Amino acid sequence: MLDSGTHDVIVIGAGAAGTTAATVLHEAGHRVLCLEARTRVGGRLLSEPVDGGVLDLGATWFWPGEQRVAALAARTGAEVFDQHLAGDAVLHDRSGVHRYPGNMIDVPSYRFAAGAQRLTSALASSLPPGAVLPDTPVTAIRPAGADGVDVHAAGRAFRATQVVVAVPPALALERIDFAGALPDDLIRLARSTPVWMGAVAKVVARYSTAFWREDGLAGAAFSRVGPLQEIHDMSGVDGRPAALFGFAHARTVRPGFEAAVVAQLVACFGPAAAPEAVYVQDWSRETWTAPRSVHALSDYSFFGHDLYQRPFLDGRLHWASTETATEYAGHIEGALHSGERAARAVLSATAHGRGLPLS
Numbered sequence: 001m002l003d004s005g006t007h008d009v010i011v012i013g014a015g016a017a018g019t020t021a022a023t024v025l026h027e028a029g030h031r032v033l034c035l036e037a038r039t040r041v042g043g044r045l046l047s048e049p050v051d052g053g054v055l056d057l058g059a060t061w062f063w064p065g066e067q068r069v070a071a072l073a074a075r076t077g078a079e080v081f082d083q084h085l086a087g088d089a090v091l092h093d094r095s096g097v098h099r100y101p102g103n104m105i106d107v108p109s110y111r112f113a114a115g116a117q118r119l120t121s122a123l124a125s126s127l128p129p130g131a132v133l134p135d136t137p138v139t140a141i142r143p144a145g146a147d148g149v150d151v152h153a154a155g156r157a158f159r160a161t162q163v164v165v166a167v168p169p170a171l172a173l174e175r176i177d178f179a180g181a182l183p184d185d186l187i188r189l190a191r192s193t194p195v196w197m198g199a200v201a202k203v204v205a206r207y208s209t210a211f212w213r214e215d216g217l218a219g220a221a222f223s224r225v226g227p228l229q230e231i232h233d234m235s236g237v238d239g240r241p242a243a244l245f246g247f248a249h250a251r252t253v254r255p256g257f258e259a260a261v262v263a264q265l266v267a268c269f270g271p272a273a274a275p276e277a278v279y280v281q282d283w284s285r286e287t288w289t290a291p292r293s294v295h296a297l298s299d300y301s302f303f304g305h306d307l308y309q310r311p312f313l314d315g316r317l318h319w320a321s322t323e324t325a326t327e328y329a330g331h332i333e334g335a336l337h338s339g340e341r342a343a344r345a346v347l348s349a350t351a352h353g354r355g356l357p358l359s
């Protein structure tokens with residue numbers, strides 16, 4: 001049975017791509033409903049509140065030239081600051097720990113003072129009340145002929161004339177039943193497209209102070225001994241909250257993992273590097289990020305594929321998500337780019353009669 005109310009556009013997923021698409025479409029005058037599987041918005045933007053600030057357990061940085069992110073931060077009033085670069089770098093291999101003058105590991109980049117997730121929270125909260133439905137995983141999409149598309153989620157059904165799928169394609173194909181309505185080449189492509197950082201664990205170590213800065217270290221290390229391959233300073237503005245972070249292959253997250261991380265940090269930065277707390281965010285175990293195939297997907301040349309730029313279901317279904325972006329794919333910037341592109345495709349389709357209001 002159809003849920004009460006009709007929508008011009010349903011956006012599936014309230015990550016950076018979905019909230020961007022929903023915002024552009026709302027501002028263009030469309031009635032938009034954004035269905036989100038998690039109980040929160042942000043997707044791979046995840047900011048954990050801690051004493052004195054937040055710690056980003058998903059995306060951390062954006063880089064010079066990423067104009068959409070910079071513009072969104074400005075528009076939403078999100079304070080940004082420079083990534084800490086000053087100090088010496090550490091290389092850690094089986095021969096020992098070697099200190100090198102200067103920081104050849106980090107590149108200039110920017111951070112979000114209140115965390116990256118704030119970008120999507122701000123976009124979602126500027127939509128009309130009820131426009132984002134959390135805790136509503138989409139399970140099926142069914143063409144409804146000239147009437148549009150039916151979207152089934154959490155025991156309810158919604159109808160819209162246009163749908164934006166702002167979910168990593170491989171995950172969408174695994175979790176959403178498209179009733180055989182997608183062509184084989186698109187299905188093959190989507191099932192083969194990696195999920196950016198989907199097989200990675202982000203590990204954040206929290207401290208009372210950024211002690212390494214006092215020792216003239218940048219907090220940056222490349223390490224070949226231990227679970228973390230690279231380590232960076234992830235402290236907040238003026239060093240608070242103080243934190244280091246690193247990435248590990250999700251497959252290495254096994255019993256003993258945290259102890260191995262602490263041993264590695266102490267080896268690189270000395271005894272003071274035994275943290276107050278360790279946060280392990282294993283993205284491969286996130287039901288709404290990683291498909292079961294996540295470890296097997298490795299061909300990044302599928303990112304931004306031509307097929308993702310085309311509409312399907314008789315011009316009513318459009319792809320977004322950073323994996324579909326033709327620019328900056330993988331980054332937040334790519335997610336914003338893909339959301340804008342999908343919104344433009346909806347606007348173009350509606351201008352050609354595919355999105356006449358349902359009521």
Ligand SMILES: Cc1cc2nc3c(=O)[nH]c(=O)nc-3n(C[C@H](O)[C@H](O)[C@H](O)COP(=O)(O)OP(=O)(O)OC[C@H]3O[C@@H](n4cnc5c(N)ncnc54)[C@H](O)[C@@H]3O)c2cc1C
Nearest residue numbers: 013015016017037043044059060061138321322330331332
């Ligand atoms: C550890 C890590 C570090 C990163 N570091 C950086 C960085 O420093 N800089 C940078 O630019 N990028 C970074 N990235 C990448 C960046 O986070 C992503 O590019 C961006 O957040 C992707 O946004 P998205 O909207 O495309 O996808 P997602 O954020 O994955 O959003 C998809 C949304 O869809 C929802 N969803 C999924 N399935 C369904 C369903 N069936 N029904 C309804 N909703 C559904 C999900 O819950 C999610 O909210 C990092 C990512 C990770 C994981």
